[in-house]
Amino acid sequence: MFAYYLDLAWRSLRRSPGLTALMMLVVGFGVAGSMTTYAVFRGMSGDPIPWKSAKLFVPQIDAWGPVQLSGSGAADGAHEPPDALTYADAMALLHDHRAARQSAIFAIAPTVLPAGAGRSPIPVFGFAVDDEFFPMVDVPFRYGSGWSADEDAQGAPVVVIGDALNQQVFGGANSVGRNLDLDGKDYRVIGVMQPWNPQPMFFDVVDTGGFSSDGPALFLPLQRAIVAGTENAGAVNCPKGTQPGTGQAGLRQSACVWLAYMAELDDAAAVNGYRRYLDAYARSQQAIGRFDWPPNNRLRDLRGFLEYQHVVPDDSRVSLLVALGLLLVCLVNTAGLLLAKFLRRSGEIGVRRALGASRAAIHAQYLTEAAVIGVGGAVLGLLLTGLGVFSVNRMLPPRLADLAQVDLPLLSLTVLVSVLASALAGVYPAVRAARVLPAWQLKTN
Amino acid sequence: MKLHPILAALRKHKAGVVLIAMQIALTLAIVCNAVFIIGSRIERVNRPTGLDESNLFLVTQQWVGAPSPDTPDGVEKLDAMQREDLAALRNLPSVANVAPTNSVPLLNSTWAGSVSLKPAAILGDKSGTRTVYYFTDEHAFSTLGLKMAAGRAFTAADVQHQGARDNPSRPIVIVTKALADKLFPKGDAVGKVIYSDGSSSPSTIVGVVERLQVPGTGSWVNGFAWNSTLVPTRLDANFSRYAVRAKPGQLEAAMRAVTPTLYKVNPLRVLDDDSVKSFADIRAKAYRADVGMAVLMGVICLILIAVTAAGIVGLTSFWVGQRHRQIGVRRALGARKIDILRYFQIENLLIAGGGAVLGVLLAIGLNLWLITRYEMAHLPVLYVLVGVLAVLLLGQAAVFVPARRASNVSPVSATRAA
Numbered sequence: 001m002f003a004y005y006l007d008l009a010w011r012s013l014r015r016s017p018g019l020t021a022l023m024m025l026v027v028g029f030g031v032a033g034s035m036t037t038y039a040v041f042r043g044m045s046g047d048p049i050p051w052k053s054a055k056l057f058v059p060q061i062d063a064w065g066p067v068q069l070s071g072s073g074a075a076d077g078a079h080e081p082p083d084a085l086t087y088a089d090a091m092a093l094l095h096d097h098r099a100a101r102q103s104a105i106f107a108i109a110p111t112v113l114p115a116g117a118g119r120s121p122i123p124v125f126g127f128a129v130d131d132e133f134f135p136m137v138d139v140p141f142r143y144g145s146g147w148s149a150d151e152d153a154q155g156a157p158v159v160v161i162g163d164a165l166n167q168q169v170f171g172g173a174n175s176v177g178r179n180l181d182l183d184g185k186d187y188r189v190i191g192v193m194q195p196w197n198p199q200p201m202f203f204d205v206v207d208t209g210g211f212s213s214d215g216p217a218l219f220l221p222l223q224r225a226i227v228a229g230t231e232n233a234g235a236v237n238c239p240k241g242t243q244p245g246t247g248q249a250g251l252r253q254s255a256c257v258w259l260a261y262m263a264e265l266d267d268a269a270a271v272n273g274y275r276r277y278l279d280a281y282a283r284s285q286q287a288i289g290r291f292d293w294p295p296n297n298r299l300r301d302l303r304g305f306l307e308y309q310h311v312v313p314d315d316s317r318v319s320l321l322v323a324l325g326l327l328l329v330c331l332v333n334t335a336g337l338l339l340a341k342f343l344r345r346s347g348e349i350g351v352r353r354a355l356g357a358s359r360a361a362i363h364a365q366y367l368t369e370a371a372v373i374g375v376g377g378a379v380l381g382l383l384l385t386g387l388g389v390f391s392v393n394r395m396l397p398p399r400l401a402d403l404a405q406v407d408l409p410l411l412s413l414t415v416l417v418s419v420l421a422s423a424l425a426g427v428y429p430a431v432r433a434a435r436v437l438p439a440w441q442l443k444t445n
Numbered sequence: 446m447k448l449h450p451i452l453a454a455l456r457k458h459k460a461g462v463v464l465i466a467m468q469i470a471l472t473l474a475i476v477c478n479a480v481f482i483i484g485s486r487i488e489r490v491n492r493p494t495g496l497d498e499s500n501l502f503l504v505t506q507q508w509v510g511a512p513s514p515d516t517p518d519g520v521e522k523l524d525a526m527q528r529e530d531l532a533a534l535r536n537l538p539s540v541a542n543v544a545p546t547n548s549v550p551l552l553n554s555t556w557a558g559s560v561s562l563k564p565a566a567i568l569g570d571k572s573g574t575r576t577v578y579y580f581t582d583e584h585a586f587s588t589l590g591l592k593m594a595a596g597r598a599f600t601a602a603d604v605q606h607q608g609a610r611d612n613p614s615r616p617i618v619i620v621t622k623a624l625a626d627k628l629f630p631k632g633d634a635v636g637k638v639i640y641s642d643g644s645s646s647p648s649t650i651v652g653v654v655e656r657l658q659v660p661g662t663g664s665w666v667n668g669f670a671w672n673s674t675l676v677p678t679r680l681d682a683n684f685s686r687y688a689v690r691a692k693p694g695q696l697e698a699a700m701r702a703v704t705p706t707l708y709k710v711n712p713l714r715v716l717d718d719d720s721v722k723s724f725a726d727i728r729a730k731a732y733r734a735d736v737g738m739a740v741l742m743g744v745i746c747l748i749l750i751a752v753t754a755a756g757i758v759g760l761t762s763f764w765v766g767q768r769h770r771q772i773g774v775r776r777a778l779g780a781r782k783i784d785i786l787r788y789f790q791i792e793n794l795l796i797a798g799g800g801a802v803l804g805v806l807l808a809i810g811l812n813l814w815l816i817t818r819y820e821m822a823h824l825p826v827l828y829v830l831v832g833v834l835a836v837l838l839l840g841q842a843a844v845f846v847p848a849r850r851a852s853n854v855s856p857v858s859a860t861r862a863a
């Protein structure tokens with residue numbers, strides 16, 4: 001029966017090639033427009049670590065007090081605490097070690113001096129982290145591993161380097177155990193990562209803005225970076241009207257926030273326990289007179305924090321809405337055109353009904369025809385989506401555009417949306433067509 | 446022509462009428478809001494920075510193995526290295542002037558702070574105003590092309606130098622007119638004293654520049670995008686930035702000359718492809734996302750309008766075909782071609798008008814919803830009115846071809862079977 005409907009659809013479409021082409025064009029453009037925008041949006045809002053994001057949490061501690069923050073919630077203690085931690089708070093949290101795994105994080109930008117004459121220095125971007133950082137966010141290693149808790153505590157001069165830096169300096173060989181000159185100091189390579197560039201750069205969105213075109217080039221032990229006075233290369237936010245003192249030491253003593261923090265909490269009980277711990281910590285700071293305001297902490301899970309930080313630009317959300325609007329208009333449009341097309345064939349429907357075709361058969365026939373248009377639209381849509389994503393990549397900044405990619409899920413979604421949209425648009429016209437009264441129709445003809 | 450027969454006919458095609466009206470309403474609502482967003486992007490991208498941007502470029506370089514900027518000795522050495530660089534660049538035949546600076550507008554590298562009318566402003570003091578500092582020297586004004594609005598520019602005697610992370614007093618500053626007007630609404634800022642970053646040592650305003658944008662382009666600078674403060678200080682660190690104005694027409698020559706010149710002064714430094722950037726490139730990079738999003742949204746709006754027009758053409762064509770015989774009858778009974786044309790045009794006007802009314806409500810509703818969710822301004826009435834006019838015209842344009850075909854139906858067709 002389906003083959004027969006396909007045949008009927010084919011004949012009917014061939015009878016009015018102009019209208020058919022118009023409908024396919026409408027579906028194709030509508031789907032391509034939405035899919036291109038969706039590809040950009042998907043790239044930016046994707047979960048960078050879907051298997052673990054529900055277990056990763058970002059604590060925020062109000063180290064500044066309500067007077068620092070304006071807005072409606074400032075008076076009643078409902079204001080948002082700063083989005084990073086002060087050195088004092090980060091170290092206290094690390095020391096108390098209440099989560100399954102945790103790490104303070106700050107951005108660094110040292111210069112690598114490759115060994116050998118005539119090689120120019122390489123400025124790199126990386127992070128200072130704790131030993132638990134690597135298993136916590138599942139950093140993929142090619143050679144070696146992260147450092148141990150002991151090495152961390154002793155401030156051992158070790159370094160984990162990225163794949164690109166390993167290629168550049170060591171020609172891609174297993175460089176574990178070899179020395180790397182960072183800002184004139186020797187570090188021993190302890191691990192080499194596989195190419196790793198999570199988007200958004202979820203463990204430190206405050207510093208990276210969420211997106212970077214290259215992954216982190218290296219990781220240093222936090223304690224080592226502090227002892228060596230490695231400069232913080234990330235954002236520093238200070239309470240209004242204050243300035244940190246000189247160098248990293250000044251930063252450590254200031255009330256400025258500059259450290260990102262991440263904790264792994266395995267279940268709801270652990271999360272509640274950690275919340276209570278944060279409040280107890282803030283009360284203890286109140287007790288010693290450091291905070292003269294009640295505890296005001298946040299513990300957002302990773303997705304919640306990315307949302308709160310507006311990592312996905314508003315623009316891309318709004319343009320996704322516009323694109324969905326386009327799809328809706330295309331749907332309405334196709335429905336209108338199909339209605340016109342189907343009702344023009346009232347005579348044919350009358351004959352079929354008179355000869356015994358049931359309403360369900362008429363429904364099936366016209367929905368098939370709508371779906372055939374959807375398939376045509378899908379083919380066009382695929383071509384246009386490819387073109388769209390290609391053009392978007394030329395237009396947008398590389399860090400955003402790299403995220404918009406044509407892949408199998410996007411292609412299947414394009415086909416699915418196209419066929420479903422056309423079938424959906426065909427529902428009302430098919431119902432109307434099946435309502436044609438055979439006797440009346442035959443008589444008027 | 447009476448409307449009654451048209452309305453009576455419309456009632457026979459409820460579904461088609463509703464579909465076209467809905468399409469027009471949705472198109473109006475979406476396009477109005479999208480065009481408004483695109484408009485505000487374009488306005489943002491086109492706002493002048495206050496610089497003379499032609500022939501301007503920026504050099505960012507890093508010394509390798511440089512002395513530490515945290516010791517007085519190191520600061521002196523770094524400053525000597527910086528002055529050497531500046532002298533070498535100023536001597537280039539293609540260069541008009543050079544100024545050291547920590548940043549330039551649109552570079553998104555910001556030294557933010559706050560200035561207050563009172564000394565040692567305490568935390569959360571409301572009298573503070575946010576600002577962004579440019580640390581530079583007396584060459585900044587001719588190099589960047591800044592226009593003085595009042596007072597004087599820096600002189601060589603004003604210029605100090607300091608380690609990049611020190612926080613010494615700033616006895617002399619120049620502010621933008623926007624910041625001056627905010628601090629001193631009477632317009633008498635020159636000669637007045639302000640205090641920066643909670644400091645208790647005064648800074649005297651010696652001049653006011655017409656306009657100078659802050660380096661940040663994100664939404665976080667929205668409240669203080671024009672509140673810049675110029676400080677006559679060379680910052681000394683292991684890296685430095687130089688704003689360079691090339692002589693007219695010699696921009697490329699000057700940009701090419703920079704790298705060999707600086708390497709000749711001191712080879713121990715990092716200069717890569719990104720180190721020498723024309724201001725046009727800085728501007729393009731800063732606004733690339735804005736422009737890209739505006740273009741993407743614009744293309745989607747165009748598709749939307751084309752789809753709606755196509756829908757009107759398609760459905761009206763169907764109605765013309767369906768009413769072939771009735772049209773023939775009307776023509777046979779004496780209706781002129783123009784009457785038939787007018788009939789379809791008025792019919793479309795009614796449908797589009799209905800759709801537009803619904804569309805205005807939808808457009809305003811969508812705008813209000815967007816305001817609650819995202820940073821967005823109220824949709825000006827003008828946009829909506831122009832939008833209504835545009836969809837009515839779009840409807841008329843789309844209906845013209847099928848309507849003319851209708852008007853060409855011969856009266857004889859009344860006598861033929863359908």
